[in-house]
Amino acid sequence: MEYESHHLSAAMQTGLGVYFFLVALMNAAFAHYCYRQRQDPVQSAIWLGVALLFAVHGVAFITHMDLVMPEAIKELVNDVMNPVSYFVIAVLGLVAFLVWRRFFTDPIVAWTILQVGLLFSGWSMTDYTFQQIITKPDNVPIVMLIFSVGFFTWLPMRQAIINDDRLARGEPPLEKLEEDKVLVWPDLVYTELICMVICTFALIVWAITLKAPLEQPASSSRIPNPSKAPWYFLGLQEMLVYFDPWMAGVVLPTFIIIGLIAIPYIDFNVKGNGYYTFVERKFAVSTFLFGFVVLWVVLIVLGTFLRGPNWNFFGPFEPWDPHKSVPLNNVNLSDYFWLYLLGDAIEGKGWLAREAPGIILILVYLLGLPPLLAKTIMRSYFIRMGFIRFFILVTLIQFMALLPIKMVLRWTINLKYIVFIPEYFFNI
Amino acid sequence: MAEPVAAGTIAEAGKAEAPAVKAAPAKPAAKPAAKSSPTRRIFIISTLFGSWFATAWTTFTASMIAMLLGTVRFLFPNVLSEPPSVVKAGSVSDYEEGKVDDKYKEFGFWVIRAKDERNRDIIYALSTVCTHLGCNPNWLEADKKFKCPCHGSGFRISGVNFEGPAPRPLERLAIRKTDDGFVLVDKSRKFQKEIGQWDDPDSYILV
Ligand code: FES
Numbered sequence: 001m002e003y004e005s006h007h008l009s010a011a012m013q014t015g016l017g018v019y020f021f022l023v024a025l026m027n028a029a030f031a032h033y034c035y036r037q038r039q040d041p042v043q044s045a046i047w048l049g050v051a052l053l054f055a056v057h058g059v060a061f062i063t064h065m066d067l068v069m070p071e072a073i074k075e076l077v078n079d080v081m082n083p084v085s086y087f088v089i090a091v092l093g094l095v096a097f098l099v100w101r102r103f104f105t106d107p108i109v110a111w112t113i114l115q116v117g118l119l120f121s122g123w124s125m126t127d128y129t130f131q132q133i134i135t136k137p138d139n140v141p142i143v144m145l146i147f148s149v150g151f152f153t154w155l156p157m158r159q160a161i162i163n164d165d166r167l168a169r170g171e172p173p174l175e176k177l178e179e180d181k182v183l184v185w186p187d188l189v190y191t192e193l194i195c196m197v198i199c200t201f202a203l204i205v206w207a208i209t210l211k212a213p214l215e216q217p218a219s220s221s222r223i224p225n226p227s228k229a230p231w232y233f234l235g236l237q238e239m240l241v242y243f244d245p246w247m248a249g250v251v252l253p254t255f256i257i258i259g260l261i262a263i264p265y266i267d268f269n270v271k272g273n274g275y276y277t278f279v280e281r282k283f284a285v286s287t288f289l290f291g292f293v294v295l296w297v298v299l300i301v302l303g304t305f306l307r308g309p310n311w312n313f314f315g316p317f318e319p320w321d322p323h324k325s326v327p328l329n330n331v332n333l334s335d336y337f338w339l340y341l342l343g344d345a346i347e348g349k350g351w352l353a354r355e356a357p358g359i360i361l362i363l364v365y366l367l368g369l370p371p372l373l374a375k376t377i378m379r380s381y382f383i384r385m386g387f388i389r390f391f392i393l394v395t396l397i398q399f400m401a402l403l404p405i406k407m408v409l410r411w412t413i414n415l416k417y418i419v420f421i422p423e424y425f426f427n428i
Numbered sequence: 429m430a431e432p433v434a435a436g437t438i439a440e441a442g443k444a445e446a447p448a449v450k451a452a453p454a455k456p457a458a459k460p461a462a463k464s465s466p467t468r469r470i471f472i473i474s475t476l477f478g479s480w481f482a483t484a485w486t487t488f489t490a491s492m493i494a495m496l497l498g499t500v501r502f503l504f505p506n507v508l509s510e511p512p513s514v515v516k517a518g519s520v521s522d523y524e525e526g527k528v529d530d531k532y533k534e535f536g537f538w539v540i541r542a543k544d545e546r547n548r549d550i551i552y553a554l555s556t557v558c559t560h561l562g563c564n565p566n567w568l569e570a571d572k573k574f575k576c577p578c579h580g581s582g583f584r585i586s587g588v589n590f591e592g593p594a595p596r597p598l599e600r601l602a603i604r605k606t607d608d609g610f611v612l613v614d615k616s617r618k619f620q621k622e623i624g625q626w627d628d629p630d631s632y633i634l635v
Contacts, residue, residue: 223564225577323571328582329590417595
């Protein structure tokens with residue numbers, strides 16, 4: 001695709017130079033840490049080299065050498081990215097993280113990943129489109145979100161692995177060692193007070209430096225395109241792409257809230273109280289990470305950075321062209337069943353007859369699957385939880401799974417609705 | 429708890445007696461009623477205001493009810509400054525075949541002249557409210573479709589949905605031609621395709 005090249009502004013180059021110097025400093029500090037704490041001169045030397053590399057970047061940008069990311073890389077990234085690959089990469093990433101958790105929580109590995117990310121982000125900022133989207137005041141919290149969620153997923157997992165090893169050796173978890181308790185007053189209250197002051201300060205600085213993105217008065221003839229929900233609802237907005245508003249806006253959010261409330265009552269696992277562990281709470285931790293990180297945070301990031309005009313998907317370096325047209329054609333399950341499979345006319349059928357295949361499918365899914373699971377792979381759960389708790393657990397998980405299921409069906413066979421009854425505003 | 433039951437029984441008795449007593453002189457008939465009323469009144473008053481505690485709750489409840497009623501009152505404003513629902517949208521000859529007129533978008537509709545399924549040349553008014561969640565789609569001339577900026581639903585020029593999550597076609601509005609050749613759109617009447625209302629002659633003008 002051909003588009004005008006925007007010159008990288010001088011201020012931007014200086015800013016990037018400073019950024020790379022800071023990253024270089026970080027690496028120098030890490031090299032120092034490797035040397036002193038880990039007693040590892042080889043690692044230390046490697047990270048000193050990395051620091052040097054970043055410092056060279058810093059010099060190059062600060063002297064305004066007009067470096068930009070090569071077009072070939074941008075095009076490759078744009079081509080690889082689409083809603084399907086993005087979501088699949090996220091899911092595989094989580095699975096890899098859980099399976100090879102020992103590898104990923106190694107500080108050196110984590111640090112390497114972070115540095116690759118920082119290097120890539122820095123270079124990406126030389127792209128006009130990317131820079132425009134990232135630096136929008138609206139989007140700044142999301143950049144912070146990516147890093148903070150990453151860090152706070154990594155940290156407990158690392159603690160968990162240390163504890164799992166200790167438990168395997170028959171030692172108590174780390175948290176159980178620190179027996180002495182602290183007082184609410186002054187210890188906790190003081191900590192809270194300091195946090196409060198820091199947060200207030202940060203918010204004031206933020207409010208002064210990044211102006212609220214106000215727009216012109218609302219008018220139905222000039223609508224922002226794309227029209228985006230507040231960032232914390234972008235996951236819901238993404239869900240609305242696949243569902244009827246009634247499902248994505250009412251039923252599924254209600255299930256999320258009920259499900260969160262129900263967790264303490266359906267959780268029968270008495271282990272893992274008051275300390276980090278993965279092995280003892282595999283099911284709980286994996287389900288939570290899938291529901292929160294993949295189905296919520298990853299979708300927020302998708303909605304913020306990769307959804308452009310007309311809610312089309314745009315690669316990270318693809319200019320937001322309001323005329324981009326992606327051919328889509330969605331077909332309902334009833335159409336597939338009657339028209340394509342049976343070659344029958346769909347008109348003239350009552351809604352019940354027409355939608356019978358979809359309704360049966362949903363009923364089998366909601367009512368047939370729990371007993372099946374109870375008999376097979378989740379047998380031990382069923383025995384320990386009893387009928388009601390097990391049924392609630394499986395139902396909640398099934399509703400959570402509806403979103404990825406619907407996504408896959410949309411991507412693979414362009415399925416629009418499984419049950420489609422516009423007569424009664426009921427679609428699934 | 430004994431008191432209300434007593435009051436209730438007396439009242440019941442009074443009621444049951446009433447028809448029989450009707451013909452009789454007024455004095456004996458009034459007697460049971462007169463006897464029950466003060467008891468009940470005292471009971472109510474003592475329940476509501478018998479102690480400071482009861483008085484406080486009563487006042488609180490009363491003020492909450494008053495506030496609620498006051499809020500409900502806001503649902504019925506004294507003046508409704510809504511634009512009239514009937515809009516005059518130019519003359520019939522202004523419209524070209526296959527063109528979407530964006531001029532009336534802020535009034536909530538597009539006026540379109542196009543061929544319908546039966547290949548008749550018609551003018552119709554399409555509501556600008558997406559049937560998914562109520563955003564306002566844009567007409568993309570190059571792609572010949574309406575595209576919603578919120579979740580990407582797409583509609584053909586006829587208003588029929590074909591992509592994205594919108595479950596049903598855009599609604600059409602009542603439209604008619606005046607005797608002097610003008611187009612009048614009435615936004616208060618809607619026509620939905622999925623229940624066959626687009627066949628209603630009020631939903632289009634034959635050119
Ligand atoms: S509101 Fe139009 S697609 Fe959701």
